[in-house]
Amino acid sequence: MNKFLNILQGICYILIIIGALNWGLVGTMNFNLVEYFFNQGVVTRTLYIIIGVAAIISIILTAKYTMDNREY
Numbered sequence: 001m002n003k004f005l006n007i008l009q010g011i012c013y014i015l016i017i018i019g020a021l022n023w024g025l026v027g028t029m030n031f032n033l034v035e036y037f038f039n040q041g042v043v044t045r046t047l048y049i050i051i052g053v054a055a056i057i058s059i060i061l062t063a064k065y066t067m068d069n070r071e072y
Contacts, residue, residue: 009061015054 025031038044 005061009058012054012058015051016058019051019055
């Protein structure tokens with residue numbers, strides 16, 4: 001199970017990086033890379049949802065790891 005969580009965390013980090021880079025491009029150059037490749041529509045919206053879910057999963061896994069490895 002631990003190997004699965006490591007793989008899941010890696011996938012989530014990659015998706016979060018893609019989302020962050022896209023927002024960086026939108027903020028600095030007003031260029032949306034996701035819409036450039038997929039146009040506006042269902043695919044773009046789905047990708048945004050997947051990236052948001054990846055962020056939530058990453059937060060949960062990081063919190064779990066932090067709670068499990070506390071030192072008092």
